[in-house]
Amino acid sequence: AQRVTQPEKLLSVFKGAPVELKCNYSYSGSPELFWYVQYSRQRLQLLLRHISRESIKGFTADLNKGETSFHLKKPFAQEEDSAMYYCALSGSSNTGKLIFGQGTTLQVKP
């Protein structure tokens, strides 16, 4: 079965500290993985995707097929990073169906 697990409901760090939001997935094929972010009073939006191997707003995420993980990392957290983060998985079919994790609230304290 396809599943995405984000083990932490809330992650609280101080400004300038490193951040790692965990995401583990279960999928038998070759998944496409994404991180979505929802800032306060804004709509849910795509942050980054594993296939492009990009860094957005200082965040990176590496797909580790051996550990079936796609953790989101940032070396120095900023207060404006405070938001809800969702990890999502898309299977091999081109339907655009995404399976989302439970979400992690990141709170960056000053």
Added chain:
Amino acid sequence: DGGITQSPKYLFRKEGQNVTLSCEQNLNHDAMYWYRQDPGQGLRLIYYSQIVNDFQKGDIAEGYSVSREKKESFPLTVTSAQKNPTAFYLCASRGLPSPWVGELFFGEGSRLTVL
């Protein structure tokens, strides 16, 4: 201003009543989706449609119905058969073909409360 518009933002319903949530997009996207967002459960797919006059059930379709008569519109009806309808509902769309299968564009959401 291009994007996805959901209405109403807030809706109250009495038990036993059907209610329809509107989702309109002017992005010329072919595919549209409805998700339900509950605290601690993430987003769960209710229905999706890849072309006009065609739609498929998602993971939690029971108690919901949709239609796709126009490319830009994908309304969701929450019927009285839905046992726990109080939730936040999100509509999304995606252009086809798209190099990024998972790049969805979301609306601002509709919060439904059953009294």
